[in-house]
Amino acid sequence: MLTQDSSVKELPGIGEARAAAFARLGIFTLRDLLYHFPRAFESRKDIRPLQTIKDAEVATTLLTVATAPKNALIKRTMTLTKFRAFDAGGSVEITFFNQPFLKDSFKVGETYRFHGKFSLKRNALLLSSPSFELYREDTPLPEILPLYPLCEGISRKILQNAIFAAFHALLPTLSDHLPESLRLKAGFPTLSVALRGIHAPQSTDELREALRRLAFDEIFCFMLGHALAKRSLSTEKGIACKPADPAPLLSQLPYQLTEAQLRVCREIYNDMRGGSTPPMSRILIGDVGCGKTVCAALAVYNALANGGQAAIMAPTEILARQHAESLAPMFEALGYRVALLLGSTRAAEKKKIYEAVSRGEISLLIGTHALLNEKLQFSNLILTVADEQHRFGVKQRTVLREKNPRAHLLVMSATPIPRSLALALYGDLSISRIDEMPKGRQRVDTFVVDESYRARLNGFIRKQVGDGGQVYIVCPAIEADGEEISETELDLSTMTLRNASSLPNLKTVSDYTKKLQNEVFPDLSIGFLHGKMKPSEKDETMRRFADGELSVLISTTVIEVGVNVPNATLMIVENADRFGLSQLHQLRGRVGRGTRKSYCILVSENRGQNASSRLSTMRSTYDGYRIAEADLALRGPGDFFASSDGAVRQSGGFSFRLTGLYSDQSLLTLASEFANELIASDPTLSKEENAPLRRFVLHAFDINEKTFS
Numbered sequence: 001m002l003t004q005d006s007s008v009k010e011l012p013g014i015g016e017a018r019a020a021a022f023a024r025l026g027i028f029t030l031r032d033l034l035y036h037f038p039r040a041f042e043s044r045k046d047i048r049p050l051q052t053i054k055d056a057e058v059a060t061t062l063l064t065v066a067t068a069p070k071n072a073l074i075k076r077t078m079t080l081t082k083f084r085a086f087d088a089g090g091s092v093e094i095t096f097f098n099q100p101f102l103k104d105s106f107k108v109g110e111t112y113r114f115h116g117k118f119s120l121k122r123n124a125l126l127l128s129s130p131s132f133e134l135y136r137e138d139t140p141l142p143e144i145l146p147l148y149p150l151c152e153g154i155s156r157k158i159l160q161n162a163i164f165a166a167f168h169a170l171l172p173t174l175s176d177h178l179p180e181s182l183r184l185k186a187g188f189p190t191l192s193v194a195l196r197g198i199h200a201p202q203s204t205d206e207l208r209e210a211l212r213r214l215a216f217d218e219i220f221c222f223m224l225g226h227a228l229a230k231r232s233l234s235t236e237k238g239i240a241c242k243p244a245d246p247a248p249l250l251s252q253l254p255y256q257l258t259e260a261q262l263r264v265c266r267e268i269y270n271d272m273r274g275g276s277t278p279p280m281s282r283i284l285i286g287d288v289g290c291g292k293t294v295c296a297a298l299a300v301y302n303a304l305a306n307g308g309q310a311a312i313m314a315p316t317e318i319l320a321r322q323h324a325e326s327l328a329p330m331f332e333a334l335g336y337r338v339a340l341l342l343g344s345t346r347a348a349e350k351k352k353i354y355e356a357v358s359r360g361e362i363s364l365l366i367g368t369h370a371l372l373n374e375k376l377q378f379s380n381l382i383l384t385v386a387d388e389q390h391r392f393g394v395k396q397r398t399v400l401r402e403k404n405p406r407a408h409l410l411v412m413s414a415t416p417i418p419r420s421l422a423l424a425l426y427g428d429l430s431i432s433r434i435d436e437m438p439k440g441r442q443r444v445d446t447f448v449v450d451e452s453y454r455a456r457l458n459g460f461i462r463k464q465v466g467d468g469g470q471v472y473i474v475c476p477a478i479e480a481d482g483e484e485i486s487e488t489e490l491d492l493s494t495m496t497l498r499n500a501s502s503l504p505n506l507k508t509v510s511d512y513t514k515k516l517q518n519e520v521f522p523d524l525s526i527g528f529l530h531g532k533m534k535p536s537e538k539d540e541t542m543r544r545f546a547d548g549e550l551s552v553l554i555s556t557t558v559i560e561v562g563v564n565v566p567n568a569t570l571m572i573v574e575n576a577d578r579f580g581l582s583q584l585h586q587l588r589g590r591v592g593r594g595t596r597k598s599y600c601i602l603v604s605e606n607r608g609q610n611a612s613s614r615l616s617t618m619r620s621t622y623d624g625y626r627i628a629e630a631d632l633a634l635r636g637p638g639d640f641f642a643s644s645d646g647a648v649r650q651s652g653g654f655s656f657r658l659t660g661l662y663s664d665q666s667l668l669t670l671a672s673e674f675a676n677e678l679i680a681s682d683p684t685l686s687k688e689e690n691a692p693l694r695r696f697v698l699h700a701f702d703i704n705e706k707t708f709s
Contacts, residue, residue: 002169004031011165021153022162030166034195036159037214038146041207044115045143051089055120062135063087064111069103085114092118092125099129111135115145131156144201163199177696178217179689182674188213216667223675224685224693225701226426236405238274239382244305246298252330253294260436261291267432268299272383272408279401280383280408283426285416286434287624288589289441292412295434296385297327299410304336304363308382312366313400317342317539318546319387322564324366331364341367341376344536372399380404386411414589415582416624421668435625443622444592446600448576448615457601458520461570465524465551469569469596473516473554474587475507476578478530507574513554521552529555557583559590566594576602576618577611581631584618 002010008027009019022028027036048059063085072080081096081103094114096102106112116130133141148159176183176191183190189197189209197210246265250257257265264284271280286292300310312327314320320342328338339353339362350370356362360379365371381404386396400409411429422431449457461471513528527550529541538558545553546565553559557579571591573584584602592598602615617630678690685694 001173002030002166003173004029004034004170006030008033008162008166011162011169014162018153018158021151024151025149025154030170033163033166034170036148036163037198038148040147041201042115042145042147043143044113044141044145047113049089050087050092050125053118053125056117058115058117060113060115061087061092062111062113063092065106065108066091068108069106071100071103085112090125092127094127094130096129113141142200142202144204144207146199146201160199167195167199175692177692179693181689182678186216186670186674188216212667216671219668219671220675221697221700223671224679224697226429227675227679228684228697236278238272238277238279238408239306239308239404239406240275241269241272241302241306241308241382241408243269243273244302246301248334249298249301249330252333255438257294258291258434258436258438260286260434261295264295264432264434265298267430268295268410269302271430272299272302274406274408279406280410281429282410282432283422283429284410284412284432284434285422286412286414287416287437288414288586289593290434290437292414292434293323293326293387296387296410296412297330299383299408300327300331300364300385301334303383303408304331306382308380309357309360309362309378310364310383310385311371311378311381311400311403312364312385312387313371313396314366314368314387316535316542317344317368318542320366320368323387327364327366336363337361338364338366341365341370343368343370345370369396372396376403378403381407383408383410385409415586415628417582417628418625421628433625442592442598444571444588444598444600446588446602446619448602448604448619450603450605453603457572457603460599460601461552461572462521462524464570464599467569468567470545470548470550470565470567471552471570471572472559472568472587472590473512473552473572474557474559474574475509475512475554476556476575477506477508478510478532478556506578509554509556512574516552516554524551525549526552526554529553529558531556531558557587559587564593565590567596568593569596569598571598571600573600573602575604576615577604577606581614581617581627582624585624585627588618 007019007029008014008022009016010030014022025036027033044060046060047062050061050063053059053061064087066084066086069081069083072082074080079098079100081099082093083106084091084093086092111134112132113135114127114130114132116127119126119128131145135141146160148156150156150159171192174192174195178188178191188194191213194210194213197206198214201207201210268280268282268284271277271282274280284292284295296312300312303310312320312323314323320340324338324340328340331338337356339356341350341353345353353362353365354375354377357365358377358379370376384400384403384407386400386409401407416433416435464471509528509530513526517524517526527541527545529538533541541550541553542559544550545568548567568591571587573579573587576584579587588600591600602618604611604615606612614630617627621627621630678685682690685691685697
């Protein structure tokens with residue numbers, strides 16, 4: 001009998017080659033198939049007569065085949081399949097490329113629903129490679145079509161067939177992890193109904209209910225995972241640290257701490273007193289450039305002054321190197337040995353570091369995920385600092401704590417978020433907020449423009465580079481994935497159809513890099529960066545930009561946080577209306593970090609009132625917390641759960657696949673209330689009725705049962 005853990009190869013028609021293609025999408029098991037959710041939904045309800053369709057429009061039509069399809073071989077490598085189809089108002093020539101097998105899929109006199117991009121050539125209407133479905137009056141076609149993330153070798157049809165096969169195979173044994181009493185109280189559909197509604201919605205109401213249930217599952221599970229993590233700490237007592245005089249470290253700084261930094265340091269020092277209380281488990285939240293790293297350095301100094309060791313973990317090698325370059329001189333001047341441990345560190349050097357750390361010879365170890373290696377054992381670890389919290393999840397924090405369960409933990413986030421949301425996102429952590437910027441931090445002038453400014457914008461890019469500055473350009477997508485965004489795409493926040501005029505063509509990193517390098521700036525050094533690149537490739541590209549080898553860097557939001565490039569003076573965000581305000585604020589924070597005057601230019605063709613209001617907020621507001629409050633009010637909590645590149649995923653096994661789409665703030669409140677009630681009545685989810693939920697949560701976080709037993 002097939003289970004959710006069965007391999008996709010157990011399904012009919014999936015061999016080694018196709019399984020390898022599914023693996024590129026992160027799909028290995030039947031569970032992965034069921035939870036490979038659509039990235040968007042398209043309405044096919046609006047059937048357009050041919051006579052109303054204009055050149056370059058994407059539309060849905062109901063057409064009858066008029067001529068028998070014929071195949072023609074051209075250029076020895078391409079096969080064209082052509083035929084004509086008609087409705088009451090006209091006819092169109094339909095062409096498919098390199099799909100000769102489709103010749104037998106259409107019969108003269110039969111009617112099909114076609115959807116695709118039309119073109120007009122010599123007053124004749126053409127339709128190339130549309131999607132299609134056979135139409136029968138007695139069998140209504142679905143009005144809503146899911147659009148999935150795809151890859152080479154996996155078409156929409158192949159994916160959907162596999163999803164439906166997995167669903168039907170598992171349906172007899174597919175139990176609901178939500179306790180029945182909770183599900184009924186919230187008015188949610190069952191899990192099987194919700195999964196069917198997300199993959200094959202028959203109406204907007206069915207889709208809305210499915211989205212609501214499954215998005216709730218994500219937030220609820222996330223909160224329970226954090227609650228279990230916090231529970232696992234309660235039996236430990238933190239290492240007692242006598243507050244150290246920070247003067248030796250502060251004397252090396254060329255500035256004085258702000259009142260907000262001093263307040264945060266007092267909170268950290270108080271937590272680290274330990275002895276009779278659990279270890280510190282605190283998150284430090286603050287705007288880009290507010291001085292979080294200095295607070296972390298003081299926490300490290302407190303640990304070292306008490307005779308212990310500390311570790312700082314960063315999500316990328318270049319950020320780890322940056323921390324080492326700024327912190328090592330200060331600590332080594334005080335007599336503490338500092339080392340850098342990276343994934344790329346040679347094996348012989350790693351072995352030396354492991355041995356020196358285990359003997360207590362290294363006081364501060366800075367590195368990446370390499371710090372999680374089980375071979376690394378500390379002599380007396382007192383403090384661990386994890387930079388860029390959204391890159392590290394509960395699983396990573398659990399592994400870090402296993403290095404020494406009594407050690408203190410400080411994590412940092414450069415995303416200012418409202419306190420209510422912070423409590424939901426970081427339920428296992430105490431919260432410190434830096435809400436004051438250091439004196440002298442320059443303001444980045446922000447402008448909102450449309451495509452009519454393109455020539456002037458290109459001229460401004462050249463001027464900035466000519467003056468010795470560097471430029472970031474951020475695009476909302478990596479590359480076109482073959483799915484046209486049309487006037488029929490559903491706005492999931494309102495379940496209404498988007499207007500075509502509000503959906504301009506998206507700039508993609510791949511296409512825009514080629515255009516700028518080949519046509520606009522052939523004389524400039526241009527690089528690109530996106531989340532599908534290997535970590536080593538990303539690090540190398542960022543190193544080249546940081547070292548000034550690249551003048552322009554075109555990227556997705558992977559550059560949203562982290563690396564400091566003081567020479568960068570211009571941030572351009574294409575299709576800015578597609579980003580959350582907090583994302584835009586983070587991107588703006590990548591420039592203005594040096595002495596040069598810096599600018600942020602938001603490019604948008606969306607003239608809708610909501611988009612204009614949001615971008616106006618960015619132009620006039622520079623306080624990260626105020627922007628976050630506005631973002632939460634306008635778009636709900638989804639963007640705060642989402643991570644870079646639109647991959648709504650948190651490190652450590654847990655994924656937010658729908659929360660970024662279904663941004664309903666009331667869902668956050670509901671999940672928080674239910675999570676608090678459940679944990680209060682069953683702190684470890686050990687009651688029989690909660691056993692399925694416990695298994696679901698631990699599997700979602702990829703954590704062994706024994707960890708939270």
